[in-house]
Amino acid sequence: NGGMFTDYNPNYEFGGSTYTVKDLNEIPRENLTLVKALGQGAFGEVYRGFLGDIPVAVKTLPELSSNQAEMDFLMEALIMSKFDHPNIVHFMGVCFDKMPRFIVLELLPGGDLKTFLREARPKCSKSNLTMKKLLAMAMDVGKGCQYLEEHHFIHRDLAARNCLLTTKEGDPDVKIADFGMARDIYRADYYRKGGKTILPVKWMPPEAFLDGIFTSKTDVWSFGVLLWEVLSLGYMPYPGRGNQEVMQLVTSGGRLEPPAMCPNPVYHIMMQCWHPIPEERPNFSTIIERLGYCMQDPDVINSPLPELSCSPSVERDVTV
Numbered sequence: 001n002g003g004m005f006t007d008y009n010p011n012y013e014f015g016g017s018t019y020t021v022k023d024l025n026e027i028p029r030e031n032l033t034l035v036k037a038l039g040q041g042a043f044g045e046v047y048r049g050f051l052g053d054i055p056v057a058v059k060t061l062p063e064l065s066s067n068q069a070e071m072d073f074l075m076e077a078l079i080m081s082k083f084d085h086p087n088i089v090h091f092m093g094v095c096f097d098k099m100p101r102f103i104v105l106e107l108l109p110g111g112d113l114k115t116f117l118r119e120a121r122p123k124c125s126k127s128n129l130t131m132k133k134l135l136a137m138a139m140d141v142g143k144g145c146q147y148l149e150e151h152h153f154i155h156r157d158l159a160a161r162n163c164l165l166t167t168k169e170g171d172p173d174v175k176i177a178d179f180g181m182a183r184d185i186y187r188a189d190y191y192r193k194g195g196k197t198i199l200p201v202k203w204m205p206p207e208a209f210l211d212g213i214f215t216s217k218t219d220v221w222s223f224g225v226l227l228w229e230v231l232s233l234g235y236m237p238y239p240g241r242g243n244q245e246v247m248q249l250v251t252s253g254g255r256l257e258p259p260a261m262c263p264n265p266v267y268h269i270m271m272q273c274w275h276p277i278p279e280e281r282p283n284f285s286t287i288i289e290r291l292g293y294c295m296q297d298p299d300v301i302n303s304p305l306p307e308l309s310c311s312p313s314v315e316r317d318v319t320v
C-alpha cells in the first residue's frame with residue numbers, strides 16, 4: 001500500500017486549501033503501458049506511454065529511492081495536481097499503490113522549448129519559424145506565469161528547458177511542465193541537498209542569488225531571460241560566462257545583450273523584467289499586455305529572424 005507516504009503525510013497548501021496523498025487520483029497500473037524512455041528526469045527515467053489509448057508521459061521513481069526522494073516525488077505530484085491552466089502541463093494521476101511509483105502527465109510531443117528553438121533555426125531546418133510564432137510561444141508561457149502569480153505560486157526555475165510544446169509543426173502551444181525547483185523549496189530541502197545545489201543563477205535576479213529572496217518578481221526576471229532564450233533561438237544566456245562572473249556582472253548593472261535581430265520593443269520588455277528593484281518590474285498581466293502590443297506591431301512581426309548556425313545539440317555551460 002502507500003506505506004511510506006502515510007507515515008509522513010506532508011500537507012500541500014494551494015489556493016487556501018490543504019491536500020495530502022489521499023487527494024491524488026490513483027490510476028490502476030494495468031491501464032498504463034510504458035513504450036519508450038524520453039530521458040532522465042530529476043529522479044528516474046521519464047517514459048512515453050499510453051493510459052488506455054491516450055498518449056502520456058510517465059515520471060518514474062526508482063525502487064531504491066531514499067525516503068526524502070519519495071517525499072519529493074509525492075510533493076511534486078501534489079503541486080502539479082492542483083494546477084488547472086491551458087499553459088501548464090496537465091496532471092493525470094499517480095500509481096502510488098506500490099513500487100515503482102509513477103506520476104502520469106499529458107504527453108507534449110513537441111518536446112522542450114530550448115531543444116525546439118535550436119532545431120528550428122532557419123539554417124538547421126526548413127523551419128517555418130517567424131517572429132510572430134516566437135512571440136506567441138513566449139506569450140503562452142507568460143499566460144501560465146500569470147496563472148501562477150494569481151495563485152501566489154513562485155516557480156523559481158522558469159526557463160526554456162522547463163517548457164514543452166504540443167507539436168513541432170505548425171503553431172505549437174507551450175506549457176510550463178517542470179516544477180522541481182519549487183518542489184525542493186516547498187519541502188525546504190535546498191539546505192538538505194547541500195548548499196552546492198546547482199542554482200539556475202543565469203535565470204535569477206540579484207536579490208535571489210544574494211539574499212535568497214523569492215517573490216513572483218523573481219519569476220518575472222526569469223521570464224525576461226526565457227524571452228531572451230526564445231528570441232536568441234535557444235542560446236545559453238551570457239554565452240561563455242560562468243555563474244560567478246554572471247553574478248558579478250548582474251549585480252554591477254550588467255545585462256544580457258539584445259539577441260541578433262531582436263526588435264527593440266521586445267528587448268525593452270526584457271530590460272523591464274531585469275529592473276534591479278523587484279517592485280519596479282512589471283507583473284505578468286502587464287508583460288502579457290506589452291507582448292500583445294508587440295504582436296500587433298507590423299515592424300516587430302515582420303522583422304527577419306537571425307541566420308544562426310546549427311551549433312551542436314548540447315552546449316557546455318562553462319560553470320563547473
Ligand SMILES: C[C@@H](Oc1cc(-c2cccc(S(C)(=O)=O)c2)cnc1N)c1cc(F)ccc1N1NC=CN1
Pocket residue numbers: 038039040041046048057059089105106107108109110111112161162163164176177178
Ligand atoms: C517530465 C517530462 O515531461 C514530458 C516530456 C516530454 C518530451 C520530452 C522530450 C521529447 C519528447 S518527444 C518529442 O520525443 O515526444 C517528449 C513530453 N511530455 C511531457 N510531459 C519533461 C518535462 C519538462 F518540462 C522538461 C523535460 C521533460 N523531460 N523529462 C525527460 C525528458 N524530457
